[in-house]
Amino acid sequence: VNKVENRSLPISISSSGSLSAYNRLSLFSEVQGIFDWSAGNFKPGEYYKGGSTLLRINSQEFQANIRAQRGSFITQLVALLPDLRLDYPDVAPRWSAYLDSVDVSKAIPTLPEFSSDREKYFITGKGLLSSYYQIKNLEERLSKYRIRAPFSGVLTQALVNKGTLVSPGMKLGEFIDPGLYELQLSVNSAYSDLLKRGKTVELSNIEKTKSWSGKVVRVNRIVDPASQTIQAFIHVRGKDLREGMFMEANIPAEKVDDAFEIDRKLLVDDNKVYVVRDSSLSLAEVVPVHFTDNTAIVKGLTNGTQVIAKITPGAYSGMRVKISN
Template identity: 35%
Template sequence: MKKRQWAIIGGLLILVLAFGLKNKLSQSTETESPKSITRLKALRVDEVKNGPVFLNIKVDGPVQAQQKIDLFAEVNGVLSLQATKFDAGRIYRKGEILLDLDNSEASSSYRALKSQYTNVLGQVIPDIKIDFPTHFDTWYKHLQNISAGIWEAPKNTDDEKLRLFLSARGIYSAYQNAESARIRLEKYQIRAPFDGSITEALVEPGQLVRVGQKLGEFMGKGKFEMLTSLSTTEAPLVNIGDTVYLSSRESGHEYKGIVFRKNAKIDPSTQRLNIYVLLEDVRLVDGEYLNGTISGPSLDKAMALSRKLLHKQASIYVVKDSVLAESNLEILHQSPEMVIVRGLKNGDLIPQKPIAGAYVGMPVKIISQ
């Protein structure tokens, strides 16, 4: 019986000792476990230095000749054989004949009406000498010029009686008939309105040409304009006369132009405003596509940043006391890659590159460049 009691007491002691040892070991493990280590995000930074930022607005678009016209026939006639054939690529100086239509009938009509005017004028000269002697020399000189082949309009007069007299004698109507025939005769010859070349020729010598028929296309050289568009935020920054630097990716040529027209109406389909750039360069080709920039105004107390650094579209992370803080920005101008902003203070530290998983209060470590 005593042995059994001692066995029970011994078992209880063993349990108590085992339980105490377990608690001791547990407390020792907790006190000896290492503390968690906070890892700092290492990054490189730039120091903010506000100053004037020169605005360059990117533009692109096709160029077209500023002087380009379609040639149409205003009279009927057969195209005459010319020393220089009317072909695409032909170069002409201003005033040279591009096309010459047979004008035999029109020329005869003009000569007849001109002769009729000369005869009517000759019949009234004696009466002018008697009834209006102070005007005789003027009208006699006019008759001499007409007879010598110098075509000119009748002389203006303030004498109402003389005007009525000349009108009753058919002087003015005879002149208008002859003048109309002269203008029609000139339409049988189509002359170059400016220096340029034929870009399209649609008729051949001997071909019958009718009124309203398109004959070809004539384009001036050296003067071109480029159509491009700006956003509603960019448009107020561009003015007439601003310089535009352009280049062609195909030819590699560089050009310099100026903004010479600016539309006051926004295109409803694009919500952009059209501007026109004037270029003067003989190397340009009609339809060539150019890319470049407009030199806009200088924006004071500003800084240019990569758009990738923006947070919430109008803020940026800055480093203060080794943690990230947020600074709000005023966006002055933005392009696909860059933004020009105000709102940062000189000396502020901003990350050089976007920070993955960044948040306000994030601890960081600045590393040297």
């Protein structure tokens, strides 16, 4: 038997889920070409620093096309200057200096600002603006031949090898930041008021050999109609955390005064428990206030009451028992 000693007991909400990296990047190609270089081996588990090249697609043919377009743009400028010197002598030096700054092997510089609407209409009428933005569009597309790591992290999936011909829309792999993980929990909606942003949550692995501290960052106030639960999202950092790792969470809720914790299996009809009085069993009514997987916190028992410690087969009220030490 266990002797009842009522006291203030803390209640925590338990839930579980698996970790997923908060910062995750699915790699897709927007252009076509041969995968020819990477700053690493482009294999699962490979680490890349932020800003380094995850994957580069051969762009020599595309670059040659851009250089040809820049050359045509220079030709347009050269043909435009005599008319500018004649009709707009005040702005001609500015456009002449701009012509000198254009290089077929470098990104096209920003156009000079127009000093008047007449100048703008004249330049536009010569097709210069159209050519300029066509080149800018090509230069933007050129940047898609190189995929850089937006943060330091690890490649978790690699679907292509060097030398592979990649096509637009093809998935190339996945890249994550292993420094910050998110845990999605389903919590009984009755405890929704206790789930607030910034609240600390104790996390442990399934073996309960390691623990971490996380924080609530988001709470979905929509209640799942089937399970009557809400979703809470926890952020956690720390060593030994892995993508897909199963975690158990304990969220501190409140304390219950004058309560006693018993094995959940000892409850009879959910609100009674066998106690020993005068060497006989009798049923005492209790008020369960919280359940965990294995225990129940109940109120209504008097201090000193002897509660059976384990299930007694065939137990009934009035059954004579002998207490063994």
